[in-house]
Amino acid sequence: MIESTIFMFDAVAFAKAIADETRQKIMAECCCNRLTVSQITPRIGVSQPTVSHHLAILREAGLVIADREGRETYYSLNQERITVCCGRLMAQFAPQQAITQTVTKNLECC
Amino acid sequence: MIESTIFMFDAVAFAKAIADETRQKIMAECCCNRLTVSQITPRIGVSQPTVSHHLAILREAGLVIADREGRETYYSLNQERITVCCGRLMAQFAPQQAITQTVTKNLECC
DNA sequence: TTGACAAATAGATACTTGTCTATATTATGA
DNA sequence: TCATAATATAGACAAGTATCTATTTGTCAA
Numbered sequence: 001m002i003e004s005t006i007f008m009f010d011a012v013a014f015a016k017a018i019a020d021e022t023r024q025k026i027m028a029e030c031c032c033n034r035l036t037v038s039q040i041t042p043r044i045g046v047s048q049p050t051v052s053h054h055l056a057i058l059r060e061a062g063l064v065i066a067d068r069e070g071r072e073t074y075y076s077l078n079q080e081r082i083t084v085c086c087g088r089l090m091a092q093f094a095p096q097q098a099i100t101q102t103v104t105k106n107l108e109c110c
Numbered sequence: 111m112i113e114s115t116i117f118m119f120d121a122v123a124f125a126k127a128i129a130d131e132t133r134q135k136i137m138a139e140c141c142c143n144r145l146t147v148s149q150i151t152p153r154i155g156v157s158q159p160t161v162s163h164h165l166a167i168l169r170e171a172g173l174v175i176a177d178r179e180g181r182e183t184y185y186s187l188n189q190e191r192i193t194v195c196c197g198r199l200m201a202q203f204a205p206q207q208a209i210t211q212t213v214t215k216n217l218e219c220c
Numbered sequence: 221t222t223g224a225c226a227a228a229t230a231g232a233t234a235c236t237t238g239t240c241t242a243t244a245t246t247a248t249g250a
Numbered sequence: 251t252c253a254t255a256a257t258a259t260a261g262a263c264a265a266g267t268a269t270c271t272a273t274t275t276g277t278c279a280a
Contacts (some may be wrong), residue, residue, distance in 0.1 A: 019129035046238090053238080156270090158227075159230095160268070165227095
């Protein structure tokens with residue numbers, strides 16, 4: 001738990017990781033779902049290697065968690081990491097607001 | 111004030127706008143400074159047209175505000191917009207955390 | 221009105237990246 | 251052990267983008 005929240009935050013790397021429509025679709029699918037590559041692929045509309053490729057980018061950025069089970073790998077969104085990254089981004093470019101900002105309630109997604 | 115906070119949030123467009131090192135350098139320079147293109151250029155280490163190009167991208171994304179004064183244009187970071195975008199990003203991909211998240215104090219930057 | 225300065229635009233080029241097909245790797249069950 | 255299924259990797263190609271130089275547009279002051 002401690003280890004999971006301490007990491008070098010690179011705002012450019014974070015932004016690049018999420019700056020793609022296909023990756024954000026994958027992120028949305030994995031938001032509250034543990035899904036395999038085979039399950040994700042038909043929902044996104046690109047080939048299986050393309051999904052694997054994007055999952056690798058998201059994994060390297062720490063934005064998804066991969067759980068191998070036999071010959072399948074389950075992916076899920078690392079929501080804690082995303083929260084922290086968004087918070088640090090905010091703190092980096094808008095610290096005054098960040099101090100008092102309590103994020104608006106939003107209940108869509110999962 | 112009302113108008114400034116109501117806008118269509120496109121998470122991919124926001125991420126693409128900030129997904130570049132040069133643009134983030136410009137954002138950092140404009141963080142609490144009102145600066146002209148001529149003032150920004152030497153601090154960033156790219157040509158004046160390149161700076162203008164990136165400022166146009168940031169302006170279209172609503173992330174900087176341009177104030178023309180005579181033949182100079184002052185740019186400053188739209189921190190309110192950045193706060194809102196980060197909050198919505200968080201709410202989109204990590205709503206549970208977002209509800210309770212109060213961003214950590216951070217006072218670097220300006 | 222003309223010369224000079226600030227910024228934006230146009231066009232060219234190189235680099236990056238997203239996608240595909242083909243193939244390799246890893247694991248399972250017969 | 252071998253065939254099959256799930257995923258990852260390799261390589262090629264096309265599209266996007268960051269940068270530059272050259273030029274244009276807009277503004278001010280002499």
